[in-house]
Amino acid sequence: MLIVRRGELIAAGYEPDEIRQRLRSGELVKVRPGAYVGDALPRAPEQRHRLTVRAAVPDLAAETVISHVSAAVMWNVPTWGIALDRVHGTRPRRSGARRGRAVHLHAAPLEPHEVAVVDGIAVTSPARTVVDIARSVPFEQAVVLADRALHSGLVHADDLAAALASAAHRPGSPAARRALHFADGRSESVGESRSRTAIAAAGLPVPVLQWDVRTQAGTWLGRADFGWPERGAVGEFDGRIKYSRELHPHVEAGDVVFAEKRREDALRDAGLRVVRWIWSDLDDFTSTADRLRRALGIPTSGARTPR
Incomplete structure (x- = not known):
């Protein structure tokens, strides 16, 4: 689904009033402020969130890596029970985290092997993504996500163990350890x-x-x-x-x-x-x-x- 940005429409000769009229008529549908598509938004929450991530990336600092639940969506891991109301990103620094209405920016060290590219977007690696989420959501949601990642073969137990070790001193790491030790890829749903x-x-x-x-x-x-x-x-x-x-x-x-x-x-x-x-x-x-x-x-x- 093609995302059109407000600046592109203005550069193409559209007046602000014309853009507003197209939004009212449904010719354009807002994905996030300043970003639109020419069709109805996907019904599935994960698909809508993936679209929102794509729309948000150009507005984020170049160093930002999509992370947490947003990275899970990019990796196509089911995110049962986890809110998709904000785009999550991590900046490789020790301070400067902030949580806004539409974007939650985390600040944490990122090693090169903890970053991958999905559909042209920098995202945290599968293991780092699962551990980051398991540090910040309830046990049941963390287990569901870890089970699905293991079952699909996206991650392996050794990958999660290494990512847990790297996160040993970060907030929520004991909770992540409990959830991931319980996780089992034999669960099929x-x-x-x-x-x-x-x-x-x-x-x-x-x-x-x-x-x-x-x-x-x-x-x-x-x-x-x-x-x-x-x-x-x-x-x-x-x-x-x-x-x-x-x-x-x-x-x-x-x-x-x-x-x-x-x-x-x-x-x-x-x-x-x-x-x-x-x-x-x-x-x-x-x-x-x-x-x-x-x-x-x-x-x-x-x-x-x-x-």
């Missing part, structure tokens, strides 16, 4: 990452992720999101995406649902207790945690309350 944090907060045993369930004869029955093999139980996050055409473009949704039901029947026939939950359960995991305790054979009286 935002919902699974949130489920892991809820399971841990409830004090439940650590599950096996993506457990391949087999009969005693070795026949593969299916893969469970969460497994407790020694307790004979599995847990499944039932996000609608499992049945959508995004994952199954050439298969009817009803066929996918039927196959999923057969898989669950096979797990139950093998003597496993199956507990399912959906998106709304993640906002208050208390009842789901109790169902999991019963499936795991854990007393529910005096159970720890999920945070």
Whole structure:
């Protein structure tokens, strides 16, 4: 999507009144002050933010490197639960940070290996980006982002460990360390990452992720999101995406649902207790945690309350 700047329009002969009229008529749509596009803004928040980053870069000092959540968006890492109301950038200095209505400028040292270029824009490296965010957002959001970055192969555990070591004396580094030590690239979705944090907060045993369930004869029955093999139980996050055409473009949704039901029947026939939950359960995991305790054979009286 082409961004047109006010100065370019003025230089092309447009009067300020004409620009205002085009904005009122919808011929131009404001991305940020002084920057416009000739079409509707993208509906997806990450796509809109990426456009805003592109529009903001010419107004930032040349030394500024796009960072934090803005860098995550540029790297196409899902940013569940993290505000996209400001463009974030880091200047390689020890002071001078400022937070405005549209731009949040951070001040921190930047090593050459911590800077990369995406679509012609200088951004912090994937590992530096994940660590910077994990230092400044709640545990759950940090885990979701780190899981997605690991799962996609954008970063590796060694990269994050090195970036954590470099940030050891920066504000928020203990929180980042807790979140990134918990992160696991085997989580395949935002919902699974949130489920892991809820399971841990409830004090439940650590599950096996993506457990391949087999009969005693070795026949593969299916893969469970969460497994407790020694307790004979599995847990499944039932996000609608499992049945959508995004994952199954050439298969009817009803066929996918039927196959999923057969898989669950096979797990139950093998003597496993199956507990399912959906998106709304993640906002208050208390009842789901109790169902999991019963499936795991854990007393529910005096159970720890999920945070």
